[in-house]
Amino acid sequence: xxxxxxxxxxxxxxxxxxxxxxxxxxxxxxxxxxxxxxxxxxxxxxxxxxxxxxxxxxxxxxxxxxxxxxxxxxxxxxxxxxxxxxxxxxxxxxxxxxxxxxxxxxxxxxxxxxxxxxxxxxxxxxxxxxxxxxxxxxxxxxxxxxxxxxxxxxxxxxxxxxxxxxxxxxxxxxxxxxxxxxxxxxxxxxxxxxxxxxxxxxxxxxxxxxxxxxxxxxxxxxxxxxxxxxxxxxxxxxxxxxxxxxxxxxxxxxxxxxxxxxxxxxxxxxxxxxxxxxxxxxxxxxxxxxxxxxxxxxxxxxxxxxxxxxxxxxxxxxxxxxxxxxxxxxxxxxxxxxxxxxxxxxxxxxxxxxxxxxxxxxxxxxxxxxxxxxxxxxxxxxxxxxxxxxxxxxxxxxxxxxxxxxxxxxxxxxxxxxxxxxxxxxxxxxxxxxxxxxxxxxxxxxxxxxxxxxxxxxxxxxxxxxxxxxxxxxxxxxxxxxx
Amino acid sequence: xxxxxxxxxxxxxxxxxxxxxxxxxxxxxxxxxxxxxxxxxxxxxxxxxxxxxxxxxxxxxxxxxxxxxxxxxxxxxxxxxxxxxxxxxxxxxxxxxxxxxxxxxxxxxxxxxxxxxxxxxxxxxxxxxxxxxxxxxxxxxxxxxxxxxxxxxxxxxxxxxxxxxxxxxxxxxxxxxxxxxxxxxxxxxxxxxxxxxxxxxxxxxxxxxxxxxxxxxxxxxxxxxxxxxxxxxxxxxxxxxxxxxxxxxxxxxxxxxxxxxxxxxxxxxxxxxxxxxxxxxxxxxxxxxxxxxxxxxxxxxxxxxxxxxxxxxxxxxxxxxxxxxxxxxxxxxxxxxxxxxxxxxxxxxxxxxxxxxxxxxxxxxxxxxxxxxxxxxxxxxxxxxxxxxxxxxxxxxxxxxxxxxxxxxxxxxxxxxxxxxxxxxxxxxxxxxxxxxxx
Numbered sequence: 001x002x003x004x005x006x007x008x009x010x011x012x013x014x015x016x017x018x019x020x021x022x023x024x025x026x027x028x029x030x031x032x033x034x035x036x037x038x039x040x041x042x043x044x045x046x047x048x049x050x051x052x053x054x055x056x057x058x059x060x061x062x063x064x065x066x067x068x069x070x071x072x073x074x075x076x077x078x079x080x081x082x083x084x085x086x087x088x089x090x091x092x093x094x095x096x097x098x099x100x101x102x103x104x105x106x107x108x109x110x111x112x113x114x115x116x117x118x119x120x121x122x123x124x125x126x127x128x129x130x131x132x133x134x135x136x137x138x139x140x141x142x143x144x145x146x147x148x149x150x151x152x153x154x155x156x157x158x159x160x161x162x163x164x165x166x167x168x169x170x171x172x173x174x175x176x177x178x179x180x181x182x183x184x185x186x187x188x189x190x191x192x193x194x195x196x197x198x199x200x201x202x203x204x205x206x207x208x209x210x211x212x213x214x215x216x217x218x219x220x221x222x223x224x225x226x227x228x229x230x231x232x233x234x235x236x237x238x239x240x241x242x243x244x245x246x247x248x249x250x251x252x253x254x255x256x257x258x259x260x261x262x263x264x265x266x267x268x269x270x271x272x273x274x275x276x277x278x279x280x281x282x283x284x285x286x287x288x289x290x291x292x293x294x295x296x297x298x299x300x301x302x303x304x305x306x307x308x309x310x311x312x313x314x315x316x317x318x319x320x321x322x323x324x325x326x327x328x329x330x331x332x333x334x335x336x337x338x339x340x341x342x343x344x345x346x347x348x349x350x351x352x353x354x355x356x357x358x359x360x361x362x363x364x365x366x367x368x369x370x371x372x373x374x375x376x377x378x379x380x381x382x383x384x385x386x387x388x389x390x391x392x393x394x395x396x397x398x399x400x401x402x403x404x405x406x407x408x409x410x411x412x413x414x415x416x417x418x419x420x421x422x423x424x425x426x427x428x429x430x431x432x433x434x435x436x437x438x439x440x441x442x443x444x445x446x447x448x449x450x451x452x453x454x455x456x457x458x459x460x461x462x463x464x465x466x467x468x469x470x471x472x473x474x475x476x477x478x479x480x481x482x483x
Numbered sequence: 484x485x486x487x488x489x490x491x492x493x494x495x496x497x498x499x500x501x502x503x504x505x506x507x508x509x510x511x512x513x514x515x516x517x518x519x520x521x522x523x524x525x526x527x528x529x530x531x532x533x534x535x536x537x538x539x540x541x542x543x544x545x546x547x548x549x550x551x552x553x554x555x556x557x558x559x560x561x562x563x564x565x566x567x568x569x570x571x572x573x574x575x576x577x578x579x580x581x582x583x584x585x586x587x588x589x590x591x592x593x594x595x596x597x598x599x600x601x602x603x604x605x606x607x608x609x610x611x612x613x614x615x616x617x618x619x620x621x622x623x624x625x626x627x628x629x630x631x632x633x634x635x636x637x638x639x640x641x642x643x644x645x646x647x648x649x650x651x652x653x654x655x656x657x658x659x660x661x662x663x664x665x666x667x668x669x670x671x672x673x674x675x676x677x678x679x680x681x682x683x684x685x686x687x688x689x690x691x692x693x694x695x696x697x698x699x700x701x702x703x704x705x706x707x708x709x710x711x712x713x714x715x716x717x718x719x720x721x722x723x724x725x726x727x728x729x730x731x732x733x734x735x736x737x738x739x740x741x742x743x744x745x746x747x748x749x750x751x752x753x754x755x756x757x758x759x760x761x762x763x764x765x766x767x768x769x770x771x772x773x774x775x776x777x778x779x780x781x782x783x784x785x786x787x788x789x790x791x792x793x794x795x796x797x798x799x800x801x802x803x804x805x806x807x808x809x810x811x812x813x814x815x816x817x818x819x820x821x822x823x824x825x826x827x828x829x830x831x832x833x834x835x836x837x838x839x840x841x842x843x844x845x846x847x848x849x850x851x852x853x854x855x856x857x858x859x860x861x862x863x864x865x866x867x868x869x870x871x872x873x874x875x876x877x878x879x880x881x882x883x884x885x886x887x888x889x890x891x892x893x894x895x896x897x898x899x900x901x902x903x904x905x906x907x908x909x910x911x912x913x914x915x916x917x918x919x920x921x922x
Contacts, residue, residue, distance in 0.1 A: 051564075054734060057565035057566075057567060058563075058564055058565050059564065059565060059567050059570075060537065060538070060539070060564065060815060061538045061539075061560045061561070061563065061564050062538065062539040062540060062541075062560075062813060062814060062815070063538070063539075063540045063556065063557075063560055064540060064541045064542070064813045065540075065541075065542050065543075065544070066526075066541075066542075066543060067543060067544065068543065077512075077515075077517060078515070078516055078517055078518070078519075079517070079518050079519070079520075080519050080520075081518070081519070081520040081521070082520070082521045083522065083523075084523060085524060085525070085526065085543035086525075086543075095521075098521045099519075099521075101519060101597070102516065102519050135560065135563040136563055139563055139564070139565075157735065158734060158735040158736075160734065194734075194735045194736065194856060196735075201735060201740075201856050201857070202856060202857065203736065203854070203855075203856045243861070243884075245704050245882075245884065245918045245919075245920035246704035246920050246921070246922070247704075247921075247922050276512070276620070276622070277620060278620060278622055278657055278664070278666065280664065356522065356524070358518065358520065392851055392852070393850075393851045394850065394851075395849040395850050395851070395863070396849075397666070397847075397849065397865075399622075399657055399664050399665060399666040400663075400664065400665055400666070400696070400699075400865075400879060402849070402863065402865070402879055402880055403849075403863075404849050404850035404852070404862070404863035404882075405850070406850055406851055406852035406861065423854075423857075423859050424852060424854055424859060424861065425852070425861045425882075425884065426850045426852035426861040426862055426863055426882050426884075428850075428863040428880055428881065428882050428920075429880070430880060476701070476880060476881065476882060476920050476921060476922065477882075477920060478852065478861040478862070478863070478882025478883070478884045478918075478920045479861070479884055479918070479920065480861075480884045480885060480886075480918045481918075482704050482705065482706060482918060482920075
């Protein structure tokens with residue numbers, strides 16, 4: 001097995017593909033020969049392993065190794081891109097010539113001197129890469145989850161659990177002269193339970209992980225908590241009644257319900273949409289877009305989080321960007337191309353799914369800062385409304401601003417108390433408007449457990465979200481029970 | 484060579500998929516080229532069985548010793564897995580004996596140059612931008628081409644390969660009025676270049692759709708008939724395809740468990756899965772395990788007559804495979820529909836809309852609010868309000884909700900305007916009643 005736990009990505013890639021620093025300088029220099037503004041090479045070596053259990057046994061295991069290089073040339077607002085999973089000098093040269101076709105003018109090969117740089121942060125130093133944890137341990141974990149779920153309640157009839165582990169090495173060589181690499185681990189554990197009672201079948205799902213050691217899922221019996229939560233969600237859904245339909249007061253629980261921010265404003269604040277003025281938030285910098293209780297940030301520098309990175313996929317150090325400060329729109333999320341064209345600073349949000357994809361502005365960990373109210377006060381303040389504790393995913397149209405997110409665990413609030421569970425319903429709102437309706441913000445900020453994947457333009461990247469308990473006055477709830 | 488290597492490391496059976504692809508992806512915006520991407524990929528997936536234990540790996544490294552190591556690593560991975568009595572390759576007698584040419588490859592697509600793709604994307608976007616002064620911006624025009632070759636071989640002695648091609652062209656204009664913006668799109672996707680819709684037509688349709696959304700409003704919550712345009716109706720069909728998959732059935736995650744042979748829709752509703760449609764976007768000569776693809780009637784005059792299976796899910800439920808194994812390079816087979824089509828009816832879309840005194844015509848749906856276990860359905864919607872059988876003002880920031888079992892049973896009309904831009908395809912259809920949630 002190849003040793004993928006190297007702590008020196010540059011040496012790993014140069015040795016593996018028989019390249020030299022001088023050669024890389026030459027390639028990058030020729031890439032910007034045609035009056036291009038910027039060029040980079042993105043080398044990637046990635047190992048992904050996954051095991052899953054169903055019907056009481058660990059039935060399947062898979063492992064994938066992907067490697068390759070992407071060559072990008074940027075001229076103005078134009079991007080030329082070519083990639084190859086065959087990393088040789090010849091394929092690099094061919095890819096460079098192809099990517100260069102984007103830049104029309106002739107110019108001379110520029111001399112680029114590259115200088116290895118250490119990443120600005122070290123957010124996920126691990127003694128042992130999770131990909132190296134013994135397979136037998138992972139099989140044993142999944143078996144324990146199965147037993148725990150079935151022991152929880154006899155109505156739990158099906159249990160599905162999976163553990164996904166990844167180790168990704170990247171090396172970015174840029175025409176600005178930097179060479180920076182990173183080693184990115186990732187773990188994700190997921191449990192789904194199906195409960196059945198008198199012909200009624202319902203499902204519950206929970207999980208988490210991060211850029212952590214394999215042992216993270218065992219620490220503090222974390223896997224048992226995930227299992228219990230999934231089982232209880234399935235059992236509770238057995239009692240669920242039809243969800244209400246129409247505009248209501250909604251209280252969101254802490255943590256993963258932060259998907260609200262990701263959909264309502266996160267995408268709308270990505271630099272590419274605002275540069276092109278296709279976002280409903282274009283031209284709103286400095287204006288009030290949320291209630292003064294709201295401060296929302298995107299922070300890629302939180303240790304061990306799924307959504308964090310030491311450097312983005314253009315080699316820029318990640319950072320903490322204040323998007324909304326006390327209700328005022330303060331910032332956009334940028335990659336190199338859009339930051340340059342907008343005359344704005346880099347924020348370290350240029351991400352790509354793999355060497356086969358072009359970078360664009362993406363979120364990292366997006367969350368709202370804690371406020372002053374207690375969660376109990378917030379629920380008590382609502383005569384009639386909906387309490388949404390957990391969600392599936394969401395989606396947004398950044399031009400009209402309309403976004404949705406689908407509640408998977410929700411309850412009625414009646415006379416200030418959480419009462420009956422209701423079936424899942426989709427909530428819909430308008431991004432530039434919904435945060436203005438937040439009338440209470442709790443003191444219980446939580447980040448999600450490490451399960452988020454964001455899709456944009458066909459590219460998936462891992463992300464995080466977070467939220468304290470909040471109250472929103474007027475969100476359309478897509479139930480079946482017209483009030 | 485890989486199969487022999489697997490045997491040497493203890494595999495009792497194995498199969499391999501090799502997929503090779505080449506493509507072009509160009510984007511223009513406001514007339515200028517914005518993105519030019521060339522893609523070339525070749526990778527392989529190996530699945531081994533060590534007795535009743537199996538594992539899958541994939542790699543893009545075709546060097547001799549990398550391939551040898553892959554066989555060894557995959558067998559090692561299989562050994563930690565539990566024995567599964569249902570695991571294994573298909574019965575040899577079920578394998579396809581011929582690999583028909585289903586006309587899936589068009590050399591003209593492979594010959595499309597970057598300059599040509601750019602010109603078409605520019606033409607489509609220009610037609611949209613010029614259609615109306617209220618079209619003020621654009622996400623752009625895009626043209627994509629791809630050609631691929633798939634090879635599948637197994638230790639049963641099966642070896643088959645085929646080529647296919649695809650070309651697509653789209654325009655995404657933005658309309659604005661009264662300080663609000665709306666975007667919509669239109670696209671054409673075909674295997675053969677000659678069938679691609681003309682760029683100017685794509686642009687004009689995209690512009691008309693974006694303009695149609697201007698000055699949209701929400702509506703009061705109500706229960707009304709909902710008419711789905713063909714692309715949205717195809718979405719309803721995708722949920723049906725997922726629910727008839729053998730995997731969802733044995734895992735307990737389908738709302739159609741135990742309903743084989745029962746009526747799930749009125750008798751003018753029939754759904755057919757056909758993997759042999761000449762030139763079809765979902766067609767292939769053999770499935771992901773080497774079985775012949777075929778035509779399966781899933782819903783016949785409203786009765787659920789067949790589920791869809793591969794070998795594994797069929798064994799779990801004591802059925803036979805329907806030749807619907809799907810195999811992407813890095814995974815073990817799953818079940819996927821091929822060309823999954825709601826058979827067209829006789830009414831026109833206009834007749835369907837005219838039949839609605841008050842209701843919703845849906846043109847876009849967002850969100851993932853479908854519960855596969857129960858069929859509960861709740862999604863964000865965009866469309867046009869219907870009053871007295873006529874399309875009136877645009878609506879947005881609403882949801883439509885119901886339960887798929889009741890929705891399929893509540894289909895009242897099926898149109899004659901089948902839209903074949905996807906492998907899962909449908910015409911316009913009307914559902915008698917759903918809850919529309921608004922203000």
